[in-house]
Amino acid sequence: INTHRLKHLPESGAAMALGFVLGQAVRVLKLTEEEALLNFRGGFFFYVLLPPIIFEAGLSLKTQLFVDNLGSIMAFAVVGTLVSTWVVSASMYWAAESGWIGLEITPLLQMYCHLFGALIS
Secondary structure, three states, X not given: OOOOOOOOOOHHHHHHHHHHHHHHHHHHOOXXXXXXXXXXXXXXXXXXXXXXXXXXXXXXXXXXXXXXXXXXXXXXXXXXXXXXXXXXXXXXXXXXXXXXXXXXXXXXXXXXHHHHHHHHO
16 A cells, blocks of 8 residues: 555555445345355454554554654543543433433432543543
């Protein structure tokens, strides 16, 4: 890929695009045997396919560019996590008090909502 016209497309991105195109072709052409072969299995994806994708993305990372932007990356990570935690926990608490979700209203409900928001973030 890097030797031809697509110099800025990572190999993992090309692999995902190729998989998407082949999957759609199998579905459109109604190839039932191939579609059964291509069924998504979470264990296979998370233990076999995902680690090389993450490894390649980390390996192709330009170290100096990453180090130069480390302050911004950390700021966005921390602030984004805090905002996400607050939004999820406040939404859960509001939904519980409104009766939209079946949580029992107890004195510890707000703490449980904050813990859930932290886990989801």
